[in-house]
Amino acid sequence: MGGLTEANLKMLAGSRSFERGRGYLDAVFGVEVGDGWVTASVHGTERYEVELTTDGPGGLSGECDCPYGLEGNFCKHLVALGLTVLARPESLPRQRKAARDRAQDLDGWLSALSKDELLALLREQIGEDRQLRRRLELRAASARGDLAAVRARIRDLLDIGPFAQYGYVEYTDARAYADQARQAVSAIGALTGSGRAADAITLVREAMRLLAEAVESVDDSDGWLGQIGADLADAHLDACRAAHPDPGELARWLAGHALGDIDGGLTDIDPLDYEDVLDEEGMAVLRKLAVEAWQGNRRGWAEKYLMERLAKADCDVDALIAVHAADLSPNGHTHLVIARELDTARRPDEALRWAERGVREAQDLAAVDTALVDYLCDRYQADRLADAVALRRNHFRARRTLFAYQQLRAAAGAADCWPSERDGALALLRADARRRQQGWYGGPVLVDALLDDKDVDAAWQAAADSDAHDQQWLTLADQARVARPADALGVYQRLAEPLTKRTGNAVYEQLVSLLLSIRDCHRRLGSIEEFTGYVTALRTVQKRKRNLMRLMDKHDL
Incomplete structure (x- = not known):
């Protein structure tokens, strides 16, 4: 286990989690060493199951079902297990060899059993393990083509009843429910693999609906059901590729799914993933339905998103612009999006006109998207410096912040007209200071601007004449x-x-x-x-x- 070292544990966990892990050494129980892995239970706020992979392709790694570990972090419980194992270096080689020997012995014993003996053993396990029984019942129903039985079992697997108290599945029971629901995905995948892809399509769509209903009553803080939703989406795509359903029917279902928010985005199906299944016929139906939906609701998020996806897939810039142009934001952000799309399409003159229109049509220049102002000024830098200065000046007058002042200074400096622009800008800031108008961090912007200009004496006088903030006084003192x-x-x-x-x-x-x-x-x-x-x-x-x-x-x- 060369990858398992104290240095690697600290590197993966970070200093804080590493030090906290030291405090959990007495909470590690049931350590089991395998060939390249170690598992244990660690008792913290709850009992957590922990597994370290010591010889994986990426080196040392680990998984823990605590909330922090489920986010993909190398947690204190993993550190505790690693340190526990490192404290027993003399026993590791022996334990690893014992694990390999046990696996070989088990495989040899199973191979030597007769069919009747294996069946007896399996029946014994089925009687003791409810999850195993359910998985095998599903496989049996799938194998004999009993669609009604498979549907009934999938409904049972997605039923929250056994896990819910007062109609709601609490956080502590959510993972157990998710483990059960995951068996439904496996069953659907098995149907596709056994040549029953058409049936799998029917059942996966029903499972999506049932999961969407269930998620409303489950504390899915760790995202288990979201992952199952993604797995269902993959199962649906696999089944469609195997069954080759009617392109028109599939297109109508995909459009309804994308536009109707059937599952609240839980399965996150992208209709364009089905392009190879839809062929030209299905794609034509999908486009027609998307256009009709968008024309009926040009501001609908789902309608716009589907139209954008189709337009980008077709490389149809004009259609994409039409979608954006139908719902222009008052701060000019949509104009900027259009300008960038036109730049990508190598249509810079049109892009510039859209960006200028965004500033011109902005209802409030103080609220205009600053990225739009930056975009225009960058375009003006080549041969329209006076226009860049004018735009920065107008923007500064609308929102008299230190950042807007700095941007005006940069533009005016490039145009070699900063002294005159500075006088006008400072006059506005002095008027604000007299009205006790403060900046974002408190205190008059005038003081910040003068400090930024390194005009310490003027900044000191401005601070003395106005209600300067303590932080401004501290900066002044440091500079003076x-x-x-x-x-x-x-x-x-x-x-x-x-x-x-x-x-x-x-x-x-x-x-x-x-x-x-x-x-x-x-x-x-x-x-x-x-x-x-x-x-x-x-x-x-x-x-x-x-x-x-x-x-x-x-x-x-």
């Missing part, structure tokens, strides 16, 4: 500390004062950072003795905060 250490010192001390009345490691880190800046200001001012007195007094008052004291010691404060 070399040239204006006394002013910066006042800011740092003001920001530090409220932190001394709070607790918590995050607070202590902020306070120590400010103290380091305060010390730097005193050094620049030649008043380090004053800082020493300040810190001594602070330590006296804060001495009960041991984590703060340790952090201050670490930084020689």
Whole structure:
């Protein structure tokens, strides 16, 4: 088991899960070592089944049925199992050899049994294992062509009754229900494999409907039923490819499934996956039905999606544009989608016209899709710099944010007209500051813009004249500390004062950072003795905060 090392466990799990896994070593029970795998039960919030694959093609891997593990993560329970196995290195080779020997012995024993003995053994297992009995009953019904019996068994398998309390399957029972429902998929696949594909088509469609009804009453947080829905979709496609059903009938069913939201998207069937089964006749029917549905409801999501898929499959850009153009979003996003489709089709002039139309028709330039503005400005960069500046200017006037200011600066800089544009932009931001209009992070955007321009003196004055945010003052102090250490010192001390009345490691880190800046200001001012007195007094008052004291010691404060 060369892949099973402590280093690999830590790499796969990450430091946090690895350390947490160490705490579960006493919770690992029933370890079974096989040839290239190890299984066990780990008792956490619940009992979880864990399996490590040690010699797989991708190296060490693992599966656990805890919620974190079901998301595909290498969890703490897998770490606990791996560390448990590593703690017994002397027994691993012996256990692996014993596992191989057991498998060979079992195969040899079964091979030596007579038919009657095998039947007796199988009947014994059927009597003890309900799941095995159900699987074999389905196979028997399929083999004798008893469609009614197969349908009845599939209905039983998809019935939530045995797992539901008060009509609902709780999270703890969802996997057991999913395991039972998965047998229905296997039965349908067996029908197709035995030459009964036409019957499989009938049953898989019924199973889709039953599963869609069941999912409304199951806590499927881990997505088990979603996977079964995907498996049913695959089973339906396999059955259709084997049975070659009537293309027109199949097209009508696929259109109804796509447009009617029969199963809430649980099976996620794409009609274009059936193109080889539908042939030209079926595809023509599918297109006709899709167009009729779309013309009846041009804003319907399902109708638009099906039309888009068909148009893309046919490489029909004009049809695709017509679908998008029938439902244009007011923020210009749909215009951008159309422009990009036209670019892909190498029709750049039409793409530009659609993008410009999107900005022109936007109901609110402040809410326009910024990606559309970026697209147009990129197009203008080649030979229409003045248009790029005008668009950035209008966009900035509509939404006076730091980012819009930065975009205007970049465009005006490329057009060599930033000084005049800057004056106009700052005038708007000064008016906003006088009205106490704040930016996204608090405080006037004017201060942020001036800081971004590295105009520290103007930013300091703007902050003093308006209701600047503490974060803006901190940035100002950091940028001004070399040239204006006394002013910066006042800011740092003001920001530090409220932190001394709070607790918590995050607070202590902020306070120590400010103290380091305060010390730097005193050094620049030649008043380090004053800082020493300040810190001594602070330590006296804060001495009960041991984590703060340790952090201050670490930084020689």
